[in-house]
Amino acid sequence: MRAAVFHGPRDVRVEDVPEPELDAPTDAVVRVTHTAVCGSDLWFYRGDSDRDAGSKVGHEPMGIVEAVGDDVRSVEPGDRVLAPFKISCGSCEFCRKGLHTSCVNGDGWGGDNGGAQGEKVRCPHADGTLVRIPDRYADDEDALRSLLPLTDVMGTGHHAAVSAGVEEGDTCVVVGDGAVGLCGVLAARRLGAERIVAVGHHEDRLELAEEFGATDVVAARGEEAVEQVHQVTNGGANHVMECVGAASSMETAVAVCRPGGTVGYVGVPHGLDGGLDLFSFFGDNVTLRGGVAPVRAYAEELMADVLQGTLDPSPVFTKTVDLENVAEGYRAMDEREAIKVLVEV
Ligand SMILES: [Zn+2]
Ligand SMILES: [Zn+2]
Numbered sequence: 153m154r155a156a157v158f159h160g161p162r163d164v165r166v167e168d169v170p171e172p173e174l175d176a177p178t179d180a181v182v183r184v185t186h187t188a189v190c191g192s193d194l195w196f197y198r199g200d201s202d203r204d205a206g207s208k209v210g211h212e213p214m215g216i217v218e219a220v221g222d223d224v225r226s227v228e229p230g231d232r233v234l235a236p237f238k239i240s241c242g243s244c245e246f247c248r249k250g251l252h253t254s255c256v257n258g259d260g261w262g263g264d265n266g267g268a269q270g271e272k273v274r275c276p277h278a279d280g281t282l283v284r285i286p287d288r289y290a291d292d293e294d295a296l297r298s299l300l301p302l303t304d305v306m307g308t309g310h311h312a313a314v315s316a317g318v319e320e321g322d323t324c325v326v327v328g329d330g331a332v333g334l335c336g337v338l339a340a341r342r343l344g345a346e347r348i349v350a351v352g353h354h355e356d357r358l359e360l361a362e363e364f365g366a367t368d369v370v371a372a373r374g375e376e377a378v379e380q381v382h383q384v385t386n387g388g389a390n391h392v393m394e395c396v397g398a399a400s401s402m403e404t405a406v407a408v409c410r411p412g413g414t415v416g417y418v419g420v421p422h423g424l425d426g427g428l429d430l431f432s433f434f435g436d437n438v439t440l441r442g443g444v445a446p447v448r449a450y451a452e453e454l455m456a457d458v459l460q461g462t463l464d465p466s467p468v469f470t471k472t473v474d475l476e477n478v479a480e481g482y483r484a485m486d487e488r489e490a491i492k493v494l495v496e497v
Contacts, residue, residue: 155270156478158209161199162486164479169208172266172274177221180278182233184215186300187268188469189481189493190237191330192420197482200422210269211237211261212303214296215497217282218272226279232290233282235268235275236447237261237304242280250449255280269478271497283451289459294466298458300494301335301465306454307447308418309335309465312393313343315416315442320344325381325388326366327405328395329357331468331492332418334364336393338465341365342457345391349384351377351404357491360467374400381408389413394442399423403432411436418442469494 155169174181187210196203203209214234217227227233239259240252247255259265259276266273275281283302289295309332318324322345326336329352340348341364349368350361358369370380382388388410394402397419405415415438433440457463471490473481474497481493 153271154475155267156209156475158196158203158207159205162197164197164209164482166476166478169266169270172264172272174219174221175274176276177223178277178279179221180217180224180227180275180282181219182213182215182235182273182275182282183218184213184268184271184273184497186214186296187495187497188212188300188303189269189478189485189495190304191332191485191492193482194486195420195422197486208262208267208270210267212300213261213268213273214300214303220278224278227282227284232285232296234285234299234303235281235283236307236451238448239276239281240448241277247280250446252446252448253444269475269495271475281448283448283455285455286459295459297466297469297494298464299455301331301468302447302451302454302458304447305331305468305492306335306338306465307450308332308445309337309395310339310450310454311445311447312336312395312416312418312442313339315414315418316391316393317414317416318343318345318391318393321346322391323347323349323385323389324391324393325349325351325385325405325408326361326393326395327351327401327408328419329354329361330395333393333395334360334468334491335465336395337361337364337366338463340393342463349381349389351381351408354488360491363467374404377404378407385410392416393418395419397421402428406432406438409436409438411438414439414441416442418445420444468492472496
């Protein structure tokens, strides 16, 4: 089969690789139909994080179940499914408390299960991991495009909002105008936030933030951004969503948080090797909550809203490529031509 393989910084190629096969009775093999390139893929693509040359890439698969092991109960061949960026069993202590990313039987995509940017993946713990899309929508291309972000960015944006404690009537600030930040705006609006201030520095992305429900946008960085948010919110918001992971965005997030407020963070931390300055939290009793998003925990409730037409994150896909051209998708995201790239397999 064909799959994207990482060879080194800015070198992702589509190659012939062995097909994954059922291994354990709890496995399923899924023929991937849709997948995506993620902002987090850019860390290894740019050489900012380590990844073995020769490893398969991609972690946001949607497709059709091709085969299932004897113990799989929740899906059968022919079902349209999506899978979160983490594999989880659904039954351990942490899965039961909605923390699927800490699953004791958990795993990631890549390695011998195949990366999600390829024709097939082997999904371990299929019952715990796969999310079945109702038959009625299984071939509805618009619905599928809107559901694909539930594999990662929409669930992650939602986790930022939940972690920041966003509720009906709240004022919140979303730091970051990438796909996760934009989905964070959608999530905050969905949870009933009355005022949503989106902070970023790309005009086109902030325009999309407004379409998604941001009531105010701040196109600035650092001190200037902080000053503008303080003006708009009369001294900061009680709920701040940090959707980037860079040291500078965390600094902005805590600086725009109102004393006693909460920062919900979901960006993979980068550049914080010097540590986090706890005094910025200490002085104003700011709470830090969040971490890697257990998107599996949110899949059903978000899917229900997508399918009833009240939630649509698909505009984050500003470019579509086919699998053979996945390298062009990476390039477009690396050069910030595209917010997020959908890959048709
Ligand atoms: Zn992702
Ligand atoms: Zn588990």
